[in-house]
Amino acid sequence: MSSWLITGANRGFGLEIARAALEAGDRVVATARKPESIHAALGRFGNRLAVVPLDVTDNEAISAAVDAALERFGRIDVLVNNAGYGQLGPFELVSPEAIARQFSTNLFGAFALTRAVLPAMRSQRSGHIVNISSISGIKGFDGSSIYCASKFALEGWSESLAGELAPFGIRTTLVEPGRFRTDFLDASSVSHGNFAIDDYADYAARRKAELDAANHRQAGDPVRLGRAIVELTRAAHPPVRFAAGREAYDVLLERAGQLEAQAHAWADLSLSLDIDEPGPLANATRHA
Incomplete structure (x- = not known):
């Protein structure tokens, strides 16, 4: 029986991951800024569920939540960094304050919670960090530059962290969902630019209308994603990067192909930049 700590567990991915873990027989500390609805959704699981704001x-709240998880269940086997939101809108329309809030939640929050959990996992010599990213962490999308930046940063950190933690028996997995049928595009989960610049007016309005039209019509099933993440945590050799859904699978392959094609297209110039080091014979002749 594994013990989980999940952020943003009051709805969407976080709720479905918590539900799937509980249905699999595990124990869950489900956290959220407004956790009241978690009891209504998951209360039937009794003492295997702990709800923490x-x-x-x-x-300070992070330290308290980790302490509560360890006091309740004695260990933390899986940390799911899921809490986040989307700061959308063209870069010039997003204020520095809004950018700071985006990174504080999507990136620095994951940093802080992981730092708080790792001493327990290192002591156990086991654990699994699951970071919920996005296809926006693999591929940049216009009109979402700040959100993409936060997810690209999460990806670079997670991939590097995987190598640092492997010697302690701690695994790290990036989950990269495409578009899933959650509340992500609702006003409660997404923000748009907070400046107005005439040059962007038509573009920004069009992009917002496109996103509004797609809300609750996405192809991905969050219930299936929750179950897939439980399966990943039980795998003997889980991936560092997991494409969640057909859209993500296609984006990952497309991105790999683009990177390979660009590398080949500029190969001559790329490979011309190294210093021409003399070979062993030249060195021997020079010092004779």
């Missing part, structure tokens, strides 16, 4: 931008 948590704002991932609050370091």
Whole structure:
């Protein structure tokens, strides 16, 4: 029986991951800034569920949540960094304050919670960090530059972290969903630019209308994603990167192909930039 700590567990991915873990017989500390609805959704699982309020931008709350998880279940086997939201809109329309909030939640919150959990996992010499990213962490999308930046940063950190933690028996997995049928595009989960610049007016309005039209019509099933993440945590050799859904699978392959094609297209110039080191014979002649 594994013990989980999940952020943003009051709805969407977080709720479905918590539900799937509980249905699999595990124990879950489900956290959220507004956790009241978690009891209604998951209360039937009794003492295998603990509900803790948590704002991932609050370091004191993070320490309290980790302490509560360890006191309740004695260990943390899986940390799911899921809490986040989408700061959309063209870069010039997003204020520095809004950018800071985006990174504080999507990136620095994951940093802080992982830092708080790792001492227990290192002591156990086991654990699994699951970071919920996005296809926006693999591929940049216009009109979402700040959100993409936060997810690209999460990806680079997670991939590097995997190598650092492997010697302690701690695994790290990036989950990269495409578009799933959650509340992500609702006003409660997404923000748009907070400046107005005439040059962007038509573009920004068009992009927002496109996103609004797609809300709750996405192809991905969050229930299936929750079950897939439980399966990943039980795998003997889980991936560092997991494409969640057909759209993500296609984006990952497309991105790999683009990178390979670009590398080949500029190969001559790329390979011309190294210093021409003399070979062993030249060195021997020079010092004779």
